[in-house]
Each structure stands twice: as structure tokens, then as C-alpha cells.
Amino acid sequence: MGDEYDDVLAELRREFVTTQLKSRIDSMAVLVANAGASDAARDEARRAAHMLHGTSGSYGLAALSEALAPLEAIFGSPLDAAGLARAQALFQEARALATAALRAEGV
Numbered sequence: 001m002g003d004e005y006d007d008v009l010a011e012l013r014r015e016f017v018t019t020q021l022k023s024r025i026d027s028m029a030v031l032v033a034n035a036g037a038s039d040a041a042r043d044e045a046r047r048a049a050h051m052l053h054g055t056s057g058s059y060g061l062a063a064l065s066e067a068l069a070p071l072e073a074i075f076g077s078p079l080d081a082a083g084l085a086r087a088q089a090l091f092q093e094a095r096a097l098a099t100a101a102l103r104a105e106g107v
Contacts, residue, residue: 013059017105024052025098032091035075036084045087046075061101067094 031045049072057065071090074083 009060013061014105016055016059017061017101018107021098022102022107024048024055025095028052028091029095032071032087035087036079039078042075042079046072049075061097064094064097064101067097 028045028048031041031048035042035045049068053065053068053072056062056068067090071087071094074087074090077083079087
């Protein structure tokens, strides 16, 4: 049963990475860039980070999930210029991990 489960999870991870991850990261780039515009924009960025954080963890992309956790947290409060810069840096770390996952799947 364990091998079958591992195979199913691997296939689901491949499907997520090859069909959704790039577009989600690209969308997040826009949200992160606009997060300082308003509370609503910041909250939208937090929700996107939360969803990608959870989804990545569910599909076994632990490093990406862990990198998104502080990004989600930082969007939980109003941001000053330093907070926005930190959010951008955290996002770049997550983007690099997503890019590595995409390359690993040949995307």
C-alpha cells in the first residue's frame, strides 16, 4: 500500500508542478509587487501565499511550503517599506524553489 500511495502522490505532484505551479508563482509575483497598495491587496497576497503554502506542502514540496510560511505571515500585518522589501526577498526565495521544482519536472 505504501508504494502505491507514493506513486499516486508523485503523479499528483508532477501534475501540480507541470500544470499549475508556474502560473501560481507568476500570479503571486504580481500580488507581492502590489501588496503595499492597500489592505485589500495585502490580504489578497496573504491568501495566495496561504493557498500555495498549503498546496505545496500537500504535494510534498516541503522546501517551497516552508519558504512560503513566513511570506504568508508577513502579509498578516500592515507593511512599511522594510516589510515590503522583506516580502519581496522572501518571495524571491520561494520563486527560486518553485523554479527548481519546475526544472526537476522538465518544465
